[in-house]
Amino acid sequence: MASAGDLMVIRPKRLKLPLWLVLPGLLLRWGWRALWWCLRHPVTTASTAFLLAVYLDHGWQGLVTLLVLVGGVSAVWRWRHEASWWTWFAGPLLGWFRRLTVYRRVWREAMTLCGLAERYDHQTVLPRLLSVRSDPALDVLAVRMVRGQTPEDFQRVTSNLAYTFGRRHARVYSEYPDDRPTRSGRWAWLLRAVDAVRFRDRPSVVYLVLVRTDALRAVVPPFDVPAVPDFAALPLARRDDLSTWCLHLLATHVLVGGATRRGKGSVLWSLVRALGNGVASGLVRLWVIDPKGGMEFAMGRPMFARFACKSFEAMADLLDEAVTVMRERQARLAGSVRVHTPTVADPLVVVVIDEMAALTAYLQDVELRKRIAASLGLLLSQGAGVGVLVVAALQDPRKEVLPFRDLFPTRIALGLTEASQVDMVLGDGARNRGALADQMPRWAKGVGYVILDGSPEPARVRFSYIADDEIRAMAVRFPAPVDAADILAQVGRETAPEPTRPSLPRQRSSGPLLPDALLNLLRQDPDKDGGEQA
Numbered sequence: 001m002a003s004a005g006d007l008m009v010i011r012p013k014r015l016k017l018p019l020w021l022v023l024p025g026l027l028l029r030w031g032w033r034a035l036w037w038c039l040r041h042p043v044t045t046a047s048t049a050f051l052l053a054v055y056l057d058h059g060w061q062g063l064v065t066l067l068v069l070v071g072g073v074s075a076v077w078r079w080r081h082e083a084s085w086w087t088w089f090a091g092p093l094l095g096w097f098r099r100l101t102v103y104r105r106v107w108r109e110a111m112t113l114c115g116l117a118e119r120y121d122h123q124t125v126l127p128r129l130l131s132v133r134s135d136p137a138l139d140v141l142a143v144r145m146v147r148g149q150t151p152e153d154f155q156r157v158t159s160n161l162a163y164t165f166g167r168r169h170a171r172v173y174s175e176y177p178d179d180r181p182t183r184s185g186r187w188a189w190l191l192r193a194v195d196a197v198r199f200r201d202r203p204s205v206v207y208l209v210l211v212r213t214d215a216l217r218a219v220v221p222p223f224d225v226p227a228v229p230d231f232a233a234l235p236l237a238r239r240d241d242l243s244t245w246c247l248h249l250l251a252t253h254v255l256v257g258g259a260t261r262r263g264k265g266s267v268l269w270s271l272v273r274a275l276g277n278g279v280a281s282g283l284v285r286l287w288v289i290d291p292k293g294g295m296e297f298a299m300g301r302p303m304f305a306r307f308a309c310k311s312f313e314a315m316a317d318l319l320d321e322a323v324t325v326m327r328e329r330q331a332r333l334a335g336s337v338r339v340h341t342p343t344v345a346d347p348l349v350v351v352v353i354d355e356m357a358a359l360t361a362y363l364q365d366v367e368l369r370k371r372i373a374a375s376l377g378l379l380l381s382q383g384a385g386v387g388v389l390v391v392a393a394l395q396d397p398r399k400e401v402l403p404f405r406d407l408f409p410t411r412i413a414l415g416l417t418e419a420s421q422v423d424m425v426l427g428d429g430a431r432n433r434g435a436l437a438d439q440m441p442r443w444a445k446g447v448g449y450v451i452l453d454g455s456p457e458p459a460r461v462r463f464s465y466i467a468d469d470e471i472r473a474m475a476v477r478f479p480a481p482v483d484a485a486d487i488l489a490q491v492g493r494e495t496a497p498e499p500t501r502p503s504l505p506r507q508r509s510s511g512p513l514l515p516d517a518l519l520n521l522l523r524q525d526p527d528k529d530g531g532e533q534a
């Protein structure tokens with residue numbers, strides 16, 4: 001066995017080079033590094049070269065004139081088209097500035113203290129900050145991960161990263177957080193080519209989004225009511241990048257989870273408002289259940305085709321009737337379409353339920369509770385495709401309280417009381433991916449997390465606040481048509497008997513199961529053959 005004394009220390013042989021060879025070698029190495037840096041930062045290099053040329057030709061006056069000119073053009077650009085000004089000018093410039101002055105300065109320290117620095121071959125390897133892009137509210141950092149890391153490693157320390165860079169909120173995206181825009185116009189081909197590079201798939205890069213100015217601190221005023229509601233994009237909330245979050249309501253059910261007084265009402269009322277013109281035109285029928293005796297919804301009664309708020313019996317009847325509508329549509333549409341398209345003759349039925357636990361868990365009458373559970377189960381499992389949707393709010397998302405939690409494809413989490421409830425509402429791992437709904441500050445009423453289409457990372461939004469006066473105004477502006485409650489009568493009129501398939505002629509089996517004599521006896525007409533007379 002080898003002992004410590006047997007070990008040999010091997011040192012590489014040192015080459016002794018003459019000074020005349022070392023100096024040009026060093027110069028070559030630094031020159032190559034400088035060139036490589038210039039190639040990697042073409043915009044900075046070109047701008048610096050341009051400024052230098054202006055200075056050499058025209059001196060300081062030239063630089064000041066250029067600055068005033070650029071300032072003027074930038075002001076006009078911003079005035080005429082702020083969005084493109086941010087995308088192509090202010091965003092990259094501010095990002096470049098913040099990269100140098102904020103992030104690069106503390107990068108090593110931040111990565112090490114957040115546990116993202118790795119040791120390899122006796123060296124510390126850090127994730128690399130590739131770029132920073134800013135917009136009015138956010139900084140988006142593109143970070144190349146160290147080999148062996150995954151986006152989950154960053155998601156686990158999202159909060160730490162936010163506070164390390166002096167922010168309260170951050171999110172980590174495994175793919176570019178913005179949607180690829182649709183381009184049109186003369187320069188579309190060029191913009192599409194740029195987008196192809198900007199939005200290319202980069203599996204080794206994660207995007208850390210830091211909320212610089214929290215756009216959700218201010219109360220969000222009600223959105224304009226769409227003239228014809230687009231059921232695939234109903235404007236309900238503001239996102240923290242200042243864009244509007246739109247709900248895709250078509251063919252889905254929506255669950256809103258939130259502790260008491262966190263603004264569940266504002267989610268439901270924002271939805272009702274977005275559907276306003278559809279309600280007035282008859283394209284949408286709102287069937288509302290308010291187990292709190294009408295405290296939340298009675299003010300908007302004229303907008304609702306059906307309303308139940310006092311008797312649980314009436315609420316159970318309402319749900320049963322929704323099932324009847326669903327069944328009728330299934331019978332009528334079977335074989336022709338897979339998803340129902342709302343029309344005035346065949347409207348979208350939205351069953352809105354405030355405080356769903358009152359129906360599924362706290363109701364004393366066991367028979368009634370079972371009846372309600374049966375109807376809800378049917379609606380949630382079969383109603384979405386035929387345009388009978390359920391939008392429900394509840395405080396306690398545990399399975400015992402809401403056994404059908406998993407039947408809601410769209411979920412919204414407002415402020416919750418426990419960390420475990422976040423995953424119960426939004427799905428497994430949502431909290432790890434940044435949905436800190438249990439850490440909402442007291443001011444954050446109506447602030448919540450939603451899962452966006454095509455992205456596993458939750459987005460933070462604030463729903464518009466619909467005050468009581470606004471609700472009263474909506475009730476006057478968008479009353480349901482007088483015959484709105486009549487849909488069941490229509491169902492009665494329109495329901496065709498279930499189509500029956502004529503039975504196919506029976507084939508005689510090749511080998512007789514009964515002897516021919518017995519078969520002939522059975523086929524004989526009893527009357528003709530003088531069967532038994534009465």
Ligand SMILES: Nc1ncnc2c1ncn2[C@@H]1O[C@H](COP(=O)(O)OP(=O)(O)OP(=O)(O)O)[C@@H](O)[C@H]1O
Pocket residue numbers: 219220258259260261262263264265266395445446447462463464465466
């Ligand atoms: N989007 C919002 N923006 C600002 N403030 C809001 C918002 N939504 C609600 N609030 C405030 O929070 C309070 C509680 O809201 P709301 O009644 O909608 O909560 P809730 O979760 O429905 O309560 P409950 O559990 O009693 O049903 C409101 O009185 C309002 O002042």
